[in-house]
Amino acid sequence: MDKKNDMTYKLLDLMQKTGYSIVQHNGQRKFGPPPDWVGPAPQKGCEVFVGKLPREIFEDELVPIFSKVGKIYEMRLMMDFSGSNRGYAFVTYTNRMDAYRAVKELNGYEIRAGRHIGVVKSVDNCRLFVGGIPKTKTKEEVLEELSKRVTGIVDVILYKNCFDRRLNRGFAFVEFTSHRAAAMARRALVPGCVKIWDQEVMVDWAEPEPDIDDEQMKKHLEKKEYANSPNKDEGIGSVGAGDSSCDSPIDVKPCNFMYNTSPPKETFPLAPAKLDAMCKRYLWAPPRYEYQKYVDPTGAEVWVGRVELPHVGSPLLNVPRSIGPLTTRSCFSVQQAHVEAAENALHHIKMLRADLIQRSTPAPVPPVYPSLLQPVPNCVPLPYEYLYRPVSQPAMPVTVPAIWRTV
Template sequence: MAGMEQGSNALTRKLLDLMERSGYPIVQHNGQRKFGPPSDWLGPPPPKGCEVFVGKLPREIFEDELVPIFSGMGKIYEMRLMMDFSGSNRGYAFVTFTTQAEAFRAVRELNGYEIRPGRHIGVVKSVDNCRLFVGSIPKTKTKEDILQELSKRVTGIVDVILYKNCFDKKLNRGFAFVEFESHRAAAMARRALVPGCVKLWDQEVMVDWAEPEPQIDDEQMKRVKVLYVRNFQIETTPDTIQSLFESAINNKIERVKKIYDYAFIHFLTREHAELAMAKLQNTEIDGSVIEIRWAKPVERELYRIQKLKRGNAKFNNSLDLSQTLLLYKQHLAKKEYANSPKEDEGIGSVCSSPTDVKPFGSTPPKDNYYTLAPAKLDAMCKRYMWAPPVYNYSKYMDASGAELWVARVELPQVGMPLLSVPRRVGPLVTQPCLSMQQSHVEAAQNILHCIQMLHADVIQRASPALQPVYPSIVPQMQTCVSPYDYSSIYGRPPTTIPVTLPTVWRTV
């Protein structure tokens, strides 16, 4: 007991000496001890990206040892050491520097630092997420409409990022990203916008954390020669884009990679990219105003693994750093990326999600017309490690001699997280289509709809409340070329339950 008291007194003297030397206050509150901010600090706190997470700390290490180590990387704004009731630390801390460059340096030089013989700490960038994903937004709403509606219920909104529909620029894609002034403001907004309790425009919306943007070192960003350009028309060709940008810089560009309504444009020099951005920002191309930003370089293999495990727009199921790196090494050992480039061209400066699919009408689609339904299905199978979809096509001739295409698609094995026992879904058959491409897209749409219905059926079966079953009073319309027994997917329907209807219904 006397030894513990002496140790406590010695630590107190060390912390008092540290406060006197540095001029920083030290305050313990709510299970954490804060060192800083400096008393002479003027203005707002450092911007996002200045905080690092420190893990694997020995329990007997405190600020008197940590501050000298991390202050060698730059000026510390604040250090938060997590404490337990016994007086030892909980093995981790957060350190906020005054600049992002200092935080990157701390990660680069102190990750793996041997703080005790045989004890190495981990230092990674802290995910200070200030962005929410808002889904199920009416597609006719504008950015101003969303900002006005959300501001009635939450505070601290900095920006609303809204994507236009690929096929109709008057509509949005049904979702938006909302940027807040701080992580706390975003967390409070997420708590306030609980689905089922709050409605926007008289309908429920889905609100969750957006996938955090990757933080790239300023020095690395200064070397980027790739531009991310979005809001193109679907029919705008890569050749048109290349010609426009080459005319703007009066020089050749390396290549253009167009994906749906956005593109990555690779330049031969950084100066060419800067000139193109200055000249073509907010330029109208084929009736649509484009937006240009620097592409953020990402490690292709690691990014694919993280996306596979994390899903789109959410990261609540993401792996921690050690698990991600272990999985990364396993993939490299299997040489799964032997033919992949070392570094991808990157991602845009804002997160994106798959666009909605435009329904087909009687007019045949253009040759360069395509939708995201097959891509969404492929991404879902890869994300959940299901077997890929299998497509089969048949061509027919109608009475007028026109060619008609029918697609047949099935998923050989659908399992977790949708089903605990893997099951085959399909085959599903499309309506006659005017092209093989159209039948391919409609087949993917059909299987996505089937998965959605299967998901709803799983939730209903898991619900303790039993819902009454009523016989259908409207005959179902046949939508497939040939009938198919769906009982393998949903189970055979129960026998019709006789229901006594009110008198008013019996007289109709």
């Protein structure tokens, strides 16, 4: 009996024992859902990603292993044209606690001699960031207008302006029924092709929120730590969702590393609002900003900002600690320095979270998730660094105040 027929009999035997169906479609083979399942699919957070699978392993071996920690709702094994698996799979459990146990107990499981699999929580992002919304629009108006163009919207999160409660902040977070619905909406709302209220909107993925396990959340709720929070759902937008008036800290060109020579851009400075929302949601201490003005070698007045997060804790860090101070490059105004300082802080948080995830995984998993941003160079443009100049030119005097002004 050849291997193909042998595997067919094994899968048929698995179907007979469990009552689950097995269907192959579009490069993946689905095991499930349970024959006795009634009602909607499990909630978000019940899926795990399984990586570093040996190519000759299939459902007949995987199902018994992953069934040990809880009832499987569905398993999706990625297949290639030769009949081998592609080295990874997705397992959805009937509840979030079983998914949490799978990550805790099966990550690093030795499935073959010397072969350890990686099991991490799956990124199932159902939220989009939408910028460029007229500040006079209400939540109901935004929901009605977006519903004319896309489907599957569950909720619209729209924040009020801090200074005028009759206005919004110019952006919103839109929650969808599924990741697929959010992806289809992102395709439909392509900037430059679709206008809402006669103006273009900016659409991007919202960054997935830091994970909080059920036991940790239960402790928070018992302490009523969120009772005094003014916003019940402070969404976290992606770091690059809103361009600032300064150059992005990711797009650093060697010839323009020390200071900007291009005029500021008229865009939506959303980084400070997103950083404030994150600190409020997770009860971190608010960011502290400082600014310094001085004269660059061309004689222009420029500003350098720095930001410190004095107390960052759960769900990002188990032991709270300070982050920063993080220093910006020179900017044309204190407002630009304020925006770039917030962008640096958001980017640092994102890289810190990525580092924690990598350290918790024995080896890199296949490139299934969206790629993370690259680290920012440690740019500290202190005044004495402005002595960088061609050798043929004489040194230029620089006027530097000695005191930082705290805002």
